[in-house]
Amino acid sequence: MTKTAIYPGSFDPITNGHLSIIRRGLEIFDNIVVAVAINSDKKPLFTTEERLEMIAEVVSPYPNVSVDSFTGLLVEYVVSQGSNVILRGLRALSDYEYEFQMALMNRRLSRDVQSVFMMTDYKWFYISSTIIKEAAQHGGSVGALVPEVVEKRLKQKFAKK
Numbered sequence: 001m002t003k004t005a006i007y008p009g010s011f012d013p014i015t016n017g018h019l020s021i022i023r024r025g026l027e028i029f030d031n032i033v034v035a036v037a038i039n040s041d042k043k044p045l046f047t048t049e050e051r052l053e054m055i056a057e058v059v060s061p062y063p064n065v066s067v068d069s070f071t072g073l074l075v076e077y078v079v080s081q082g083s084n085v086i087l088r089g090l091r092a093l094s095d096y097e098y099e100f101q102m103a104l105m106n107r108r109l110s111r112d113v114q115s116v117f118m119m120t121d122y123k124w125f126y127i128s129s130t131i132i133k134e135a136a137q138h139g140g141s142v143g144a145l146v147p148e149v150v151e152k153r154l155k156q157k158f159a160k161k
């Protein structure tokens with residue numbers, strides 16, 4: 001039986017920290033679906049299509065990783081993909097409370113779906129998409145923190161603004 005994990009998030013944009021979770025997740029799961037949450041409450045820098053394109057390019061070396069987007073409840077999406085695993089990365093301690101709350105809510109919503117947490121590699125412990133966007137907006141170099149395609153897209157995005 002093959003095991004598929006769903007790796008959900010905003011991915012605005014995908015960072016090396018996310019990529020590290022995907023790579024390491026592949027050591028445990030046969031397939032990973034990177035699932036971009038469409039959340040109308042958030043005002044993302046990149047459109048859903050742009051985020052999907054960047055992720056698709058970055059994960060292209062991994063045939064067992066696919067990219068998708070979803071709306072509505074995550075647990076329902078997980079089941080619709082024939083999976084029962086939500087994969088999440090944990091960074092600093094500050095993530096813990098939020099992740100714990102989400103995992104408990106997801107568990108309440110569906111007993112069949114399990115949340116699995118991986119420690120984010122120490123190199124990416126203190127990065128977030130927001131802080132990367134902030135640095136890039138002011139002309140800072142973020143090349144060491146994001147894949148090349150993302151660095152290029154960030155430059156294009158802020159050049160237009």
Ligand code: COA
Pocket residue numbers: 008009010011012015016017018021037072073074075089090091101102103105106120124127128129130131
């Ligand atoms: N390395 C570096 N940064 C990481 C990271 C890693 N491994 N993992 C997460 N991050 C960062 C992200 O860049 C993001 O930064 P930002 O806040 O500056 O944008 C932050 O951590 C958290 O982002 P993310 O992992 O994308 O989670 P999220 O909070 O945006 O998304 C969902 C959470 C989509 C999983 C959740 O909202 C959801 O399930 N939505 C669907 C609706 C639903 O079912 N709700 C009920 C569940 S409680």
